[in-house]
Amino acid sequence: MRLSELCRALGLEEPAVDFELRKLAPLDEAGPEDLSFLDNPKYAHLLTATKAGAVLVAPAFAEKVPAGSAALVSDEPYLKLAEASRFFAPDPMSEEGADPVIGEGSRVAEGAYLGRDVVIGKNVTVMPGAYVGDRVRIGDETLIYPNVTIYHDCEIGKRCILHAGAVIGSDGFGFAHTRDGRHVKLYQLGRVVLEDEVEIGANTAIDRGTLSKTVIKEGTKVDNLVQIGHNCEVGPRAIVVSQVGLSGSTKLGRNVVMGGQSATSGHLEIGDFTQIAARGGVTKSLPGGKVFAGFPIMEHKAWLKLNAMLSRMLKSDRKEKQ
Amino acid sequence: MRLSELCRALGLEEPAVDFELRKLAPLDEAGPEDLSFLDNPKYAHLLTATKAGAVLVAPAFAEKVPAGSAALVSDEPYLKLAEASRFFAPDPMSEEGADPVIGEGSRVAEGAYLGRDVVIGKNVTVMPGAYVGDRVRIGDETLIYPNVTIYHDCEIGKRCILHAGAVIGSDGFGFAHTRDGRHVKLYQLGRVVLEDEVEIGANTAIDRGTLSKTVIKEGTKVDNLVQIGHNCEVGPRAIVVSQVGLSGSTKLGRNVVMGGQSATSGHLEIGDFTQIAARGGVTKSLPGGKVFAGFPIMEHKAWLKLNAMLSRMLKSDRKEKQ
Amino acid sequence: MRLSELCRALGLEEPAVDFELRKLAPLDEAGPEDLSFLDNPKYAHLLTATKAGAVLVAPAFAEKVPAGSAALVSDEPYLKLAEASRFFAPDPMSEEGADPVIGEGSRVAEGAYLGRDVVIGKNVTVMPGAYVGDRVRIGDETLIYPNVTIYHDCEIGKRCILHAGAVIGSDGFGFAHTRDGRHVKLYQLGRVVLEDEVEIGANTAIDRGTLSKTVIKEGTKVDNLVQIGHNCEVGPRAIVVSQVGLSGSTKLGRNVVMGGQSATSGHLEIGDFTQIAARGGVTKSLPGGKVFAGFPIMEHKAWLKLNAMLSRMLKSDRKEKQ
Numbered sequence: 001m002r003l004s005e006l007c008r009a010l011g012l013e014e015p016a017v018d019f020e021l022r023k024l025a026p027l028d029e030a031g032p033e034d035l036s037f038l039d040n041p042k043y044a045h046l047l048t049a050t051k052a053g054a055v056l057v058a059p060a061f062a063e064k065v066p067a068g069s070a071a072l073v074s075d076e077p078y079l080k081l082a083e084a085s086r087f088f089a090p091d092p093m094s095e096e097g098a099d100p101v102i103g104e105g106s107r108v109a110e111g112a113y114l115g116r117d118v119v120i121g122k123n124v125t126v127m128p129g130a131y132v133g134d135r136v137r138i139g140d141e142t143l144i145y146p147n148v149t150i151y152h153d154c155e156i157g158k159r160c161i162l163h164a165g166a167v168i169g170s171d172g173f174g175f176a177h178t179r180d181g182r183h184v185k186l187y188q189l190g191r192v193v194l195e196d197e198v199e200i201g202a203n204t205a206i207d208r209g210t211l212s213k214t215v216i217k218e219g220t221k222v223d224n225l226v227q228i229g230h231n232c233e234v235g236p237r238a239i240v241v242s243q244v245g246l247s248g249s250t251k252l253g254r255n256v257v258m259g260g261q262s263a264t265s266g267h268l269e270i271g272d273f274t275q276i277a278a279r280g281g282v283t284k285s286l287p288g289g290k291v292f293a294g295f296p297i298m299e300h301k302a303w304l305k306l307n308a309m310l311s312r313m314l315k316s317d318r319k320e321k322q
Numbered sequence: 323m324r325l326s327e328l329c330r331a332l333g334l335e336e337p338a339v340d341f342e343l344r345k346l347a348p349l350d351e352a353g354p355e356d357l358s359f360l361d362n363p364k365y366a367h368l369l370t371a372t373k374a375g376a377v378l379v380a381p382a383f384a385e386k387v388p389a390g391s392a393a394l395v396s397d398e399p400y401l402k403l404a405e406a407s408r409f410f411a412p413d414p415m416s417e418e419g420a421d422p423v424i425g426e427g428s429r430v431a432e433g434a435y436l437g438r439d440v441v442i443g444k445n446v447t448v449m450p451g452a453y454v455g456d457r458v459r460i461g462d463e464t465l466i467y468p469n470v471t472i473y474h475d476c477e478i479g480k481r482c483i484l485h486a487g488a489v490i491g492s493d494g495f496g497f498a499h500t501r502d503g504r505h506v507k508l509y510q511l512g513r514v515v516l517e518d519e520v521e522i523g524a525n526t527a528i529d530r531g532t533l534s535k536t537v538i539k540e541g542t543k544v545d546n547l548v549q550i551g552h553n554c555e556v557g558p559r560a561i562v563v564s565q566v567g568l569s570g571s572t573k574l575g576r577n578v579v580m581g582g583q584s585a586t587s588g589h590l591e592i593g594d595f596t597q598i599a600a601r602g603g604v605t606k607s608l609p610g611g612k613v614f615a616g617f618p619i620m621e622h623k624a625w626l627k628l629n630a631m632l633s634r635m636l637k638s639d640r641k642e643k644q
Numbered sequence: 645m646r647l648s649e650l651c652r653a654l655g656l657e658e659p660a661v662d663f664e665l666r667k668l669a670p671l672d673e674a675g676p677e678d679l680s681f682l683d684n685p686k687y688a689h690l691l692t693a694t695k696a697g698a699v700l701v702a703p704a705f706a707e708k709v710p711a712g713s714a715a716l717v718s719d720e721p722y723l724k725l726a727e728a729s730r731f732f733a734p735d736p737m738s739e740e741g742a743d744p745v746i747g748e749g750s751r752v753a754e755g756a757y758l759g760r761d762v763v764i765g766k767n768v769t770v771m772p773g774a775y776v777g778d779r780v781r782i783g784d785e786t787l788i789y790p791n792v793t794i795y796h797d798c799e800i801g802k803r804c805i806l807h808a809g810a811v812i813g814s815d816g817f818g819f820a821h822t823r824d825g826r827h828v829k830l831y832q833l834g835r836v837v838l839e840d841e842v843e844i845g846a847n848t849a850i851d852r853g854t855l856s857k858t859v860i861k862e863g864t865k866v867d868n869l870v871q872i873g874h875n876c877e878v879g880p881r882a883i884v885v886s887q888v889g890l891s892g893s894t895k896l897g898r899n900v901v902m903g904g905q906s907a908t909s910g911h912l913e914i915g916d917f918t919q920i921a922a923r924g925g926v927t928k929s930l931p932g933g934k935v936f937a938g939f940p941i942m943e944h945k946a947w948l949k950l951n952a953m954l955s956r957m958l959k960s961d962r963k964e965k966q
Contacts, residue, residue, distance in 0.1 A: 129469065146793045147487075149524075165811050173545045203869075227565055281601055487809055
């Protein structure tokens with residue numbers, strides 16, 4: 001799609017230049033064929049240095065768009081980004097591209113589905129009802145159980161195990177909102193990368209990155225029914241127990257342990273070797289090497305003391321009333 | 323099934339009249355060919371006005387069944403309703419009915435399954451491994467990702483997106499209990515309606531209504547791994563974040579936001595534009611336009627104060643002990 | 645695999661005896677052809693009485709291995725067990741074995757998959773996209789909805805209902821850890837048994853036992869999106885509401901009710917007729933017949949008082965500050 005077409009589709013003033021747009025990208029990753037955007041003023045310092053071919057910005061920032069970039073000015077740049085995003089979303093079920101390439105010793109069950117341009121390594125097993133989307137790559141010796149869905153463009157490492165019903169690469173939950181309360185989908189154009197020796201539990205869902213990637217690093221083990229939001233980075237060698245929910249853009253460091261049903265707010269970081277007890281609700285970034293619990297999150301020792309204090313208070317409260 | 327047959331099957335006294343029963347229905351919706359029931363005395367006022375052909379009631383209410391209705395009297399009317407319900411459940415995999423009707427521009431992948439009497443609009447995509455049950459209708463431009471299951475009789479609007487592994491129309495969790503603790507299934511005879519522009523996340527489950535419908539209204543967006551119980555009404559334009567659980571018969575108003583892992587008790591109502599913070603446990607109906615948090619639920623400001631108070635108390639408790 | 649081969653593969657000293665190993669088994673279940681292990685000193689009393697052909701033990705326990713058993717000595721017996729376990733895991737998609745045996749009146753949809761040596765009873769319905777693994781047995785009149793996955797060797801009773809997306813028999817979450825923080829999979833070699841009249845909700849996951857079985861007993865009803873860990877025993881006639889998480893080796897007694905989003909720590913027991921309120925976090929074993937709530941768990945009455953006390957304190961705290 002050409003820049004001029006996009007501007008017409010979004011009702012934006014057409015800039016003087018025109019070119020074929022390649023993709024959406026963040027300010028610091030965009031190149032001269034890409035469209036970028038500034039929504040959060042916190043990132044304004046990235047604007048002046050961007051190499052993006054065009055940038056969606058609010059009027060207040062129009063002057064700061066560098067000379068080589070076309071400024072696309074809107075009162076609602078994030079909404080316009082969402083409207084633009086659908087033009088960059090690939091067909092989820094392409095009819096073009098090559099037949100799959102399947103390595104030696106691999107078995108793809110009848111009743112499994114492989115998309116176009118799929119590349120599968122050696123000694124891989126893909127069981128019935130599994131769906132492997134267009135351009136997916138799967139490393140050697142990986143085992144895909146039945147009814148797993150791997151969306152287009154995702155990458156699965158070597159010696160991974162994906163249990164039944166796992167979904168890799170579903171859309172992150174991203175919407176812009178109109179003034180009258182309508183939610184406009186920000187098409188999720190990134191992907192998911194599972195590095196080597198990752199295990200994913202039954203019916204777990206891992207969302208693709210918005211523009212970039214969600215990464216589950218080497219040797220990380222994820223249990224059943226876990227939610228991992230878009231743009232997360234998990235591991236290496238993290239342990240994520242059943243029913244955990246990681247909000248978007250969470251970073252878990254090396255060997256982090258998330259107990260069952262624990263969760264994180266978005267855009268925070270948990271340091272290496274940290275452990276979150278079951279049900280812990282992580283409301284802020286945490287340093288490495290400690291054990292935390294509770295909601296809001298606190299050190300595990302504090303949580304134990306809090307519970308002991310409440311228990312004592314409850315007993316004396318009862319006595320007072322007697 | 324004729325009324326007399328049903329009475330014999332359930333071990334109930336046969337009434338004087340007899341006719342072919344059409345369906346189960348609540349007192350205020352039942353017609354002269356329908357069977358209804360009174361279990362909760364709270365709804366006794368509906369009994370005297372019902373148009374139901376027959377009504378299951380406890381002995382105390384037998385006299386109040388109007389003249390045009392046959393009273394089916396039992397000490398355990400709800401249990402009898404459950405026993406009756408299975409006679410009204412359709413075959414989940416019918417062999418009768420017409421081939422699907424598929425609109426122009428629609429693509430149904432090889433390896434997707436369409437039931438009998440299915441109607442699919444224009445420019446719909448149904449991906450491999452998706453199951454579309456008997457009599458399901460899908461509106462124009464809707465996208466069904468792989469391994470989605472849509473149970474019989476459900477209705478999907480236009481421009482909806484259903485992510486992989488989503489289940490639409492599974493049975494609500496409804497049982498009557500015998501005196502010796504056995505659970506007798508109340509067959510779930512309703513359906514699910516997703517209105518236009520609804521998005522449903524990966525591995526989310528939405529149960530069908532018991533006798534009527536579960537409705538997700540226009541423009542509502544539901545994230546991954548969410549549970550929506552039978553008879554819920556959600557939206558329009560609600561936002562339901564990952565791992566939320568809505569108990570049966572919950573009503574969420576316009577633009578309600580449910581944060582991650584939040585939940586509701588059953589049979590309550592949340593007013594328009596209300597926001598429930600992550601992990602909030604909604605234990606009562608809530609007015610519109612406010613922000614709530616915590617479990618039991620309270621205003622978000624109160625929850626912040628509660629946590630600050632506890633934190634102070636914990637500090638002074640530690641000092642006292644030193 | 646012969647014992648000598650296994651020792652070479654694991655880098656262990658070869659014992660004087662040698663024989664073909666049949667399976668891994670706990671100390672008190674292992675026979676003369678089986679390999680067992682002692683990891684937790686708590687179970688040392690079982691060591692002296694074991695009939696296992698060979699036992700993985702730490703040096704301190706080598707002397708206590710009985711005369712008929714070969715002691716395989718390692719500083720890290722649990723890690724060696726994990727390394728050994730993969731040699732005992734069957735091919736998840738066997739190419740050997742007999743065609744399925746399907747009882748009278750049963751319907752297996754085109755697009756459902758049956759493995760080798762499957763035995764299906766009478767009047768069973770297996771819907772499209774369902775996967776029934778090798779050696780699975782399904783009892784009469786059971787209904788398997790679309791996209792259900794039943795892993796190899798599991799056993800499903802009579803008159804069961806498995807809703808769409810349910811996963812039966814996925815691997816329990818078990819790993820040994822190396823000194824440098826790598827997680828070595830303990831292959832899960834047990835199975836899942838669902839007894840008669842069990843209902844399993846949509847997208848629920850039930851993990852297979854580690855060496856033995858996970859059992860859902862007669863008449864138990866499990867809602868959607870529930871996690872049941874390895875080696876659990878649930879029921880008979882338990883009620884497990886949506887989004888509950890049962891950690892490994894949990895025992896729920898007869899007619900136990902687990903409210904929505906409630907959970908248990910592992911290796912604990914909940915007595916008959918106990919009820920856990922929604923969100924309850926069960927942190928210890930509980931006696932039968934009572935109602936519990938909160939996290940940490942307490943009697944429901946105490947939880948109500950705790951909340952009332954906190955609510956009063958919050959009010960007076962506000963007044964003090966005014």
